[in-house]
């Protein structure tokens with residue numbers, strides 16, 4: 001007898017595949033939510049769209065659950081006389097650093113007169129217990145940094161951290177005081193990283209270190225993988241400007257539009273910090289020469305002698321293979337593919 005496929009399994013897979021094929025694009029700005037991350041390098045790589053984190057469908061549904069919970073939290077706060085406004089209000093913190101807040105609360109019990117930034121988070125039981133035991137600054141430093149930056153940008157002096165445990169619906173709240181010194185230092189760090197032309201040092205060179213082990217950039221940092229992405233931000237010709245725009249030195253153009261940044265152009269040259277290969281002087285400001293397995297590979301606008309960034313990324317070995325190089329040269333427009 002033919003076995004009936006497990007409908008649950010099939011349905012779950014289909015739903016997860018649906019979510020996986022609708023991943024959000026990387027953010028154009030350096031978000032306040034990431035500014036407190038422990039690793040400068042990760043902040044830089046994600047801001048440069050050099051390592052783009054892809055989530056499994058189940059995790060994407062978990063994010064959605066956290067987001068949906070916010071409406072319930074607002075209802076609960078309103079039920080006790082707290083008003084929450086400015087949901088998703090955009091806060092520009094300066095240059096490339098910005099974010100969107102969960103809201104501003106008025107009428108917080110015990111501090112009726114003081115407007116509070118509200119930060120709402122859902123937690124799994126283990127994380128919730130740690131939060132309740134140690135407080136948000138020690139337990140969730142990234143959330144703490146996010147609140148400090150938003151208070152800094154909005155001129156607020158207090159934040160209300162509202163956490164819900166996903167396992168048992170327990171609530172933990174904490175009022176957080178604005179710390180000008182800490183917020184200024186966080187802002188300076190975020191601005192420094194966003195404007196850095198060169199990649200920051202790794203937080204660890206040990207591939208088994210726990211914070212690196214689970215990092216989406218693990219293969220990049222610890223297995224010498226190149227970036228997998230061609231866009232203006234992985235291009236050696238792009239510069240992040242202090243006013244929050246991007247300049248292309250190759251085309252001498254300021255203010256590259258965001259949708260164009262996501263595509264890049266045929267003149268893309270891989271940023272030397274985003275590939276594991278040694279670089280040589282190319283003698284041409286529009287090209288780079290990378291040494292792959294002892295062979296010089298010219299990178300820039302593709303022609304018979306110059307390889308596109310997409311070719312180097314897709315198949316670096318193919319770019320140094322004699323036969324592939326000969327075929328590519330003989331058939332104009334032929335490309336090395338993965």
Ligand code: SF4
Nearest residue numbers: 039202203212215221
């Ligand atoms: S793997 Fe480690 S060093 Fe590299 S970005 Fe991630 S946390 Fe930083």
Ligand code: SF4
Nearest residue numbers: 232235248250264265
């Ligand atoms: S050369 Fe092309 S890919 Fe590179 S920054 Fe300029 S427009 Fe973007």
